[in-house]
Amino acid sequence: MTEQGGIRKSLVISLALHLLIGVLVLVGVNFSTPKRPAQAVSIIEATMIDDGMVAAQAERLAERQAQRQQQQAEAQAQEEARQQAEEEAQREAAEQAAAAEAARQAEQQKAIAEQQARAEQEKQQVLEQQRKAEEARKAEEARKQAEAEAARKAEEARKQAEAEAARKAEEAKKQAEAETARKAEEAKKQAEAEAARKAEEARKAEEAKKQAEQQRKAEEARKAEEAKKQAEQQRKAEEARKAEAARKAEAQKKAEAEQAMKDLEALMGSAPAGASSSAASAAEVDRYTGMIISAIQRNWLVGPTMVGKQCRINVRVAADGLILQIGQGQGDAEVCRSAELAIRKTGTLPMPKDPEVNKQLQNLNLTLIPRL
Numbered sequence: 510m511t512e513q514g515g516i517r518k519s520l521v522i523s524l525a526l527h528l529l530i531g532v533l534v535l536v537g538v539n540f541s542t543p544k545r546p547a548q549a550v551s552i553i554e555a556t557m558i559d560d561g562m563v564a565a566q567a568e569r570l571a572e573r574q575a576q577r578q579q580q581q582a583e584a585q586a587q588e589e590a591r592q593q594a595e596e597e598a599q600r601e602a603a604e605q606a607a608a609a610e611a612a613r614q615a616e617q618q619k620a621i622a623e624q625q626a627r628a629e630q631e632k633q634q635v636l637e638q639q640r641k642a643e644e645a646r647k648a649e650e651a652r653k654q655a656e657a658e659a660a661r662k663a664e665e666a667r668k669q670a671e672a673e674a675a676r677k678a679e680e681a682k683k684q685a686e687a688e689t690a691r692k693a694e695e696a697k698k699q700a701e702a703e704a705a706r707k708a709e710e711a712r713k714a715e716e717a718k719k720q721a722e723q724q725r726k727a728e729e730a731r732k733a734e735e736a737k738k739q740a741e742q743q744r745k746a747e748e749a750r751k752a753e754a755a756r757k758a759e760a761q762k763k764a765e766a767e768q769a770m771k772d773l774e775a776l777m778g779s780a781p782a783g784a785s786s787s788a789a790s791a792a793e794v795d796r797y798t799g800m801i802i803s804a805i806q807r808n809w810l811v812g813p814t815m816v817g818k819q820c821r822i823n824v825r826v827a828a829d830g831l832i833l834q835i836g837q838g839q840g841d842a843e844v845c846r847s848a849e850l851a852i853r854k855t856g857t858l859p860m861p862k863d864p865e866v867n868k869q870l871q872n873l874n875l876t877l878i879p880r881l
Contacts, residue, residue: 523606530599738817793866800859802875809851811879812843819878820845824852826871830860848877 822845823836835852838845861867 523610526602526606527599530595530602735814741817790863790866790869793861793863794869797859797861797866797870798873798875801870801873802877804858805848805851805855805875805877806880808854809847809877809879811847811881813881815841815844815847815879816881818844819876820848821874821876822848822852824858824873824875826858826860826873828860828867828871830857832856832858844877844879847879 818841820838820840822838824832825834825836827833832852832855835849838848860870
């Protein structure tokens with residue numbers, strides 16, 4: 510289609526060129542009759558004609574006629590030369606036009622070939638661009654799909670996170686509600702338990718009050734009985750103490766009497782030495798035994814329930830009075846425990862300097878009677 514259009518264009522240009530040349534040739538040709546030289550017309554008034562003048566006039570006319578013919582011949586020759594030159598020019602122009610047309614067609618063919626090559630190149634470029642555009646489109650689509658997939662996954666993750674957060678919040682809410690309900694139930698149970706406890710405490714307090722009243726009355730009765738017994742025990746203890754004091758006084762009197770007798774015998778020289786020494790030793794043992802019991806009783810905490818009871822206990826003592834060993838007491842358990850504590854609290858017992866008496870007091874069997 511493009512090649513036919515080029516040929517048509519070439520034909521139109523050639524036809525226009527021939528028409529232009531023809532117009533130029535027609536314009537250059539003078540088709541008008543040569544004009545006679547303009548002469549001034551004058552009116553000659555004469556009365557007679559001169560033959561010589563007529564001949565001269567005719568000769569001039571003939572010369573003029575010859576000049577006109579010569580001019581016409583020259584003009585015709587010029588016209589023919591012009592026509593020949595024009596034809597030659599037309600022929601050369603036609604040849605040049607043909608050569609130009611051939612050159613133009615060759616150029617046109619070259620241009621068409623170049624155009625086709627350019628068109629092919631452009632086509633290839635367009636195809637390459639389309640390929641690149643397609644690749645870019647596919648890459649863009651892939652990118653968009655990746656972004657959409659990433660956005661979808663992000664949205665799914667967000668929704669999952671929101672759902673998980675909502676689930677945890679719901680669980681936390683349920684746990685909080687359950688915890689609140691549990692605490693309320695515990696508080697209710699604790700309140701009920703507290704009310705029950707207070708009711709039980711009130712009941713127990715009432716019972717305790719009744720029991721306390723009963724115990725008070727029983728205790729008063731017991732204390733009265735115990736006071737009666739203690740009074741009896743104290744009376745008996747007092748009697749025993751008085752008897753013991755009387756015995757000691759009697760022993761003291763006896764010792765004093767024996768000492769007096771000893772002194773008297775010493776003065777008189779008639780009493781035996783062994784009997785006097787044995788009596789003095791016994792009296793000294795009794796005296797220090799009383800001192801040891803008094804030292805223990807000073808550290809003895811005696812309760813009312815212990816009055817009238819006693820404990821017999823063995824005590825081993827060093828020569829300097831340091832208590833070495835306390836034996837198992839025999840008698841009332843409460844009195845024996847209290848007596849052992851009193852002995853330990855005493856620590857060191859009073860001991861005589863006399864070796865014989867000291868030796869006798871190193872293994873004591875004491876009968877301890879609590880006194881208020």
